[in-house]
Amino acid sequence: SIPTGPTGPLRFPSDFGWGAATSAYQIEGATKEDGRGESVWDTFSRVPGRTRNGDTGDVAADHYHRYAEDLDLMRDLGLRSYRFSISWPRIQPDGTGAPNQRGLDFYRRLIDGLHERGIEPMATLFHWDLPQALQDADGWESRDTAHRFADYADSVFSALGDRVSVWLTINEPKTVVQNGYLIGHHAPGRQDPDAAYLVAHHLQLAHGLAVRALRAANSTSRIGPALNLHPCYPADDSPEAAAAAQLYDGYENRLYLDSLLKGSYPQDVLADLGSRSRMVRGIRDGDLAVISSPVDLLAVQYYTPIYVTADGRSEQRWPTSEAEWQQIYPDGMYDILTRVTRDYGPIPLTVTENGLPTPDTLGTDGTVDDAGRITFLRDHLAAAHRAIAAGVPLESFHVWSLLDNFEWAEGYDQRWGLVYVDYATQRRVLKRSAHWYRSVIAEGGF
Ligand code: PNW
Numbered sequence: 001s002i003p004t005g006p007t008g009p010l011r012f013p014s015d016f017g018w019g020a021a022t023s024a025y026q027i028e029g030a031t032k033e034d035g036r037g038e039s040v041w042d043t044f045s046r047v048p049g050r051t052r053n054g055d056t057g058d059v060a061a062d063h064y065h066r067y068a069e070d071l072d073l074m075r076d077l078g079l080r081s082y083r084f085s086i087s088w089p090r091i092q093p094d095g096t097g098a099p100n101q102r103g104l105d106f107y108r109r110l111i112d113g114l115h116e117r118g119i120e121p122m123a124t125l126f127h128w129d130l131p132q133a134l135q136d137a138d139g140w141e142s143r144d145t146a147h148r149f150a151d152y153a154d155s156v157f158s159a160l161g162d163r164v165s166v167w168l169t170i171n172e173p174k175t176v177v178q179n180g181y182l183i184g185h186h187a188p189g190r191q192d193p194d195a196a197y198l199v200a201h202h203l204q205l206a207h208g209l210a211v212r213a214l215r216a217a218n219s220t221s222r223i224g225p226a227l228n229l230h231p232c233y234p235a236d237d238s239p240e241a242a243a244a245a246q247l248y249d250g251y252e253n254r255l256y257l258d259s260l261l262k263g264s265y266p267q268d269v270l271a272d273l274g275s276r277s278r279m280v281r282g283i284r285d286g287d288l289a290v291i292s293s294p295v296d297l298l299a300v301q302y303y304t305p306i307y308v309t310a311d312g313r314s315e316q317r318w319p320t321s322e323a324e325w326q327q328i329y330p331d332g333m334y335d336i337l338t339r340v341t342r343d344y345g346p347i348p349l350t351v352t353e354n355g356l357p358t359p360d361t362l363g364t365d366g367t368v369d370d371a372g373r374i375t376f377l378r379d380h381l382a383a384a385h386r387a388i389a390a391g392v393p394l395e396s397f398h399v400w401s402l403l404d405n406f407e408w409a410e411g412y413d414q415r416w417g418l419v420y421v422d423y424a425t426q427r428r429v430l431k432r433s434a435h436w437y438r439s440v441i442a443e444g445g446f
Contacts, residue, residue, distance in 0.1 A: 010385045011445040017396025018441040019081030021353055023127035027406040030064035034102035037093025039129035043440060044187035055411025061403050061421045071429060075117040078441040082119050083352055083398045085127035092152055095131030099155040111163045112304050120374035123164045125153050127171040135188055140199040149211035157217050167223040168299050169210045173203035174228060185409045197279035205257050208290035226352050227256050230251040231305045231335045240310035248308045261344045301353035305332040321356040322414055331380035332426035337387035348393050354380050355400035357370045359415035373433035
């Protein structure tokens with residue numbers, strides 16, 4: 001049993017999967033090497049004004065060349081699990097056809113290096129870097145892209161399947177929908193609500209088709225979706241705020257959770273979208289059965305709560321981090337984990353992202369003092385521990401991120417890593433939080 005209580009030390013299960021996470025475009029660089037094709041983020045980041053300082057992922061943290069050094073860092077931290085993503089345009093430069101062997105070889109070297117160091121690989125198939133050739137053919141607005149994704153997944157499973165114990169299909173479909181197609185500050189930079197929810201459906205379909213591809217390959221690996229979930233709270237006690245928070249929750253959480261785990265889209269969201277919406281017209285017989293193909297685990301990413309006003313806007317309640325969308329509220333971690341278990345049954349859970357950006361600088365003594373990250377992680381881990389004590393089957397926890405990296409539209413200005421990257425030299429420096437996390441892992445708690 002797990003000791004709890006406000007004063008005692010927090011001890012996690014001895015087999016708890018202490019981890020850290022990254023994604024391909026954010027760390028790899030080497031965008032023109034070994035036959036890699038272009039992705040939507042290569043295109044988008046080159047459009048003037050789209051990213052801060054015009055930053056791109058061309059070099060990033062140069063992980064493609066420095067992966068061996070980064071593997072040693074992971075071993076030094078004592079990581080048990082490392083979550084990374086596979087770059088679709090490295091495997092299929094044009095988004096279809098025979099896999100590019102040199103692309104597969106990179107991930108084989110990385111995965112072998114993890115095994116050699118006793119670290120479990122957790123691989124995401126799609127972390128937003130859609131091959132540009134598929135975007136040119138309407139991208140996720142086209143149902144065919146879901147089938148292209150299943151083909152890509154199938155190639156990756158045949159080449160690497162036996163070496164990866166956990167596969168995650170699509171990272172945060174909601175962020176593609178909201179940032180890519182509603183707000184437009186992520187690739188492909190659209191502002192088209194009617195397209196956005198059709199994209200949501202095709203991303204869900206792509207997930208389900210990839211799950212079926214893994215099952216058809218008779219794999220012993222596990223697979224699941226990776227969702228960023230937001231607890232949605234009414235901003236006041238009025239019935240109007242309660243109703244608005246309920247619908248907001250539909251768009252943020254149930255649209256994805258219900259289709260995956262209950263085999264139906266939430267009625268309130270479908271009614272709100274309307275029968276003439278492209279999404280509702282795009283749902284075909286049998287799609288929900290594909291989307292709800294049984295999964296082995298659910299990956300949850302938690303960053304922030306949302307407080308919803310009576311007129312359906314979001315309001316700030318807690319201090320934000322350097323990311324203006326992030327309010328720091330550790331209890332939200334407990335609320336979202338217990339809610340998923342209560343509403344969707346005891347499916348194994350992993351936290352695949354949690355973290356914040358801090359204003360880190362390399363001190364003259366060569367250290368990086370990110371005290372804010374230690375407080376943040378300590379409080380969120382304590383909330384996760386309470387959820388475990390309340391019966392949530394949480395297996396592992398991955399800090400976003402292992403390394404400072406290309407934070408999409410924010411470029412390199414926001415530093416999310418446990419490890420500082422000095423981009424001028426590509427030197428890695430463990431931040432104070434990395435030293436702290438290493439001792440948490442070694443002691444199984446804090
Ligand atoms: C995630 N929100 O995106 C992504 O998976 C990472 O690639 C990214 O670097 C990280 O979080 C930090 O931003 C998110 O609005 C985007 O709540 C938006 C939100 C959450 C996560």
